[in-house]
Amino acid sequence: MIVHTPHPNLPPPSTSVGIIGWIRKNLFSSPLNSVLTLCALYIIFKYVPPMIRWTLLDANWAGSTRDACTNDGACWVFIKVRFHQFMFGFYPASEYWRVILAFGLIGALIAYLLIERTPKKSWVAAFTIFVYPIIAFFLFYGGLGLPVVETYKWGGLMLTLILATIGMFFALPFGIILALGRRSSMPIPKALSVVFIELWRGVPLITVLFMSSVMLPLFMPEELRIDKLARALIGISLFQSAYMAEVIRGGLQALPKGQMEAADALGLSYRQAMSLIILPQALKTVIPGIVNTFIELFKDTTLVLIIGLMDLLSIVQSAFADPKWLGFSVEGYVFAGLLYWIFCFSMSQYSQRLERKLHTGHKR
Amino acid sequence: MKKLSFIMVAVFFLISASLAAASTLEEVQKRDVVQCGVSTGLPGFSNPDEKGNWTGLDVDACRAVAAAVLHNADKVKFIPLTAKERFTALQSGEIDILSRNTTWTLTRDTSLGLNFTHTDYYDGQGFMVSKKLGIKSAKELNGAAICIQAGTTTELNLADYFKENKMKYEAVVFDTSDQTVKGFEAGRCDVLTSDQSQLYGLRIKLAKPDDAVVLPEIISKEPLGPVVRQGDDGWFNIVKWSLFAMINAEEMGISSKNVDEMKKSTNPNVRRLLGLEGIKGKGMNLSDDWAYQIIKQVGNYGEVFERNVGAGSPLKIKRGINALWNKGGIQYAPPIR
């Protein structure tokens, strides 16, 4: 009787496992890939070490004047000296706590809403939408015993965040209305929505900002004076709501027709069907889209520089003109860029995670 | 739902807007602050320091009005404007006075709905070049790249000047004066052109101010002064005479330091200016001591000039044609009587 005893499995060849295997598989699998890898390595070794040296190793951190920057690397002293201005603009230093409190509060509220399974979410959401804006208004602007800080003193990162969040705050409801209008069967709301959406989406934000800063005052009655910041916000909100409307329309369209028919069959009115059946489902699917629009808006707020508002980029830019601190524009841009990047990158990561999580329902 | 949005917009407007009275003076008094449009940063004329305090000749023109109207020269809200948006800001009522090194021209005075009050600085367009080039006259600038600020009369003068002298140039246009300086410093252009006073102001923004020279030629007339909206003559008079009061004060030798002493003067001209006799402030609906407040809080024209652009400043511009008419210049104010 022949008993077949299989030879015990040999370990895979040492060149296909472990680090070497990984390198072979991922970096040198073909001649073309080897060349590409070598090119990439060259790029990395040529540019990364000098960058690290400039930003960290050779950089100047200590001191408070230009003379403190003796090393070859970046002069972060410049950022340090102007840090408060970059954050708060010309907001009085004694009132900084108000800004920090307002942002801390909204940060906490949003975190509470985003963390899953926290109790009483709807109450917190209602508070965020209806009560918080009032609190924030008094904190930022003043009144109710707090000294008034006029909007022209607002600036820096604070202004950037304010522009983006307020723009979003108004764009969302307005965008929903427009999206519903565009999908309405009634001709007049439909036509108006289409014209509105296509008009704002068809023009650059700069011209919208020009219009709101230069022309809006001519459109309004003489007695009505609208604050410069408010005018920019009107422009941004109108512009943004058109984009928001298209995102939401995408969500509405992705919803199977049966949902609306089922709601009709149950005898729900249009309003009930929309608020109970359609919008909750549609909005859920478009949350990543909304976050992406918000990222776009956040980046676009830099354009207010052109109408003379002092947002983060604008205030960094104006700091370059200080005769005491000439020649540090790269540091300034890197700093501003890093701040923008952190915000945008974390938001886009969040939106991607959400997208994966929501990728279950009605996606065709 | 559409209606809802209209209500929203309306509420938004109400929050951010304030209803204003008909005349600018009443409005300013009610608001208790003068809104003054200035540049985004021009040393000597209107420039904010790190804390956001504004100084300069243009700034003092507004402070004088605040002193006259509100008895407090610090009750001014300075609104930085780019060259592009300055006229609309005034037209739309966002500001009460535009004091932003703005040149008085026929078009601006007649077709923009604005009124120029008086000239607080007689300027002219000049050129600044790098010393290395060894250029002595603007006539040698054929073919040069020239940095200018967008939306200024300078752009037009430059074209005229080069055409007249049959020279060519390359216009590099920037949005703000800061950017023009950066462009000049980096070598994007050979020449920086602007009003000559500004050139001195911009020169100190260079890393090495001594490497640049301002050429002697002045190719245009640039009378700079505060501007107000057309159609409010009362306010127009106040701004105009606030300036005249400062010039008259210098002529009579009244300064912020000796103004209290001068109250004892028997000179009828001095007494009229300080509101001790004569017409006083009634015609302008101001208090009698309006001019006194200006001189006390802001100073006379000479003081303001020296402090901001003259010997007492880093700019060190000579009085030149901006001296009083009886001292070889052309600053001349109508009498207060």
Next chain:
Amino acid sequence: MPTEDSSQKTAWWNNTHNRALLFQLLLACAVSLFFVFIANNTVHNLDQRGITTGFAFLKQKAGFGIIQHLIPYTENNTYGRTFVVGLLNTILVSGLGIICATIFGFIVGVARLSSNWLVSKLAAVYIETFRNLPLLLQIFFWYFAVLQALPSPRQSLHIGDSFFLNIRGLYLPRPIFEHGFGWVVGALFFVLLAIIIIKRWAGKRQEKTGEQFPVLWTSLALILSLPTLAYFASGTPIDWEYPVLKGFNFKNGITVIPELAALLVALSVYTASLIAEIVRSGILSVRHGQTEAAYALGLRPGKTLRLVIIPQAMRVIIPQMTSQYLNLVKNSSLATAIGYPDLVSVFAGTTLNQTGQAIEVIAMTMAVYLTISLTISYFMNWYNARSLLKER
């Protein structure tokens, strides 16, 4: 007859149809009232502030110089012409930007999917860096931090005597077409025509017989050979005008001003990072089964990509790409921040400021962008309808 009963019972304002009508009527009234309100205010304000209105200003002399003009322009031309000059500059930078961004975006997008770990990660770093930074910041960075570090004209970087790079721009030789160049152009046209015919013929032959014809190689050979032959046969009819340093600056030749370069680089780099993501998601959207089926049919990887994957991915890519192109055109208006003379900078900037007629100028500017956008979206809708998956 329950329906009739209920309709008789309900009051007319509770009838859905009537309510819709009433709502629309109210809406139309509200909107028209709003516009009347605005028009009224505007007329009143303009009148009271004595601001000139109308389009007469377009015929007035502009009197300011523009650094880059694709059509002849001097200070003596009108404001109307500044509009055209600005518009052409906008089209130039947008067109170049679209080409660069597409090429670059495709490369990065494919690199992102590369099986080479290092290349894929480098592409990822590129994408995540540039798409998360505001475009305006990138423009400033390229213009004020990178380009202004270039040397002055006298210390230009140069290749021989024909290419110069300095802070004032990039100077290239300008071709001057002499008599006889028509032959070269003619040859080129002839070749293109021939290629189209060959392609049709090859396609038909392949359908009939299954035999393939090397269209690509034939075309390349034709394109390279015939016009070159014509060029030499007609006696080298192109002359080059070289840039020379004269006085302050380089004269002659073609100048690429640094404002254009900075704007172009920023627009391409930024849009490419977005296009790369689109390309990646487009290619990933084609199911893996398609690749497997193609391999099963015996297609080689290159052909699989070209004949199976890309055509299907294009259906996902094209609509998103079009909207990126639209964004690029609109983003080119950021030129005004660094002084590139585009439509917004020249017309809505200097011209607006010199004439003070904000409403007319802004309206014209917006109309231009709106026309471009609507044209492109119209084209996109047409394409979408055509390339829609025909499902049975």
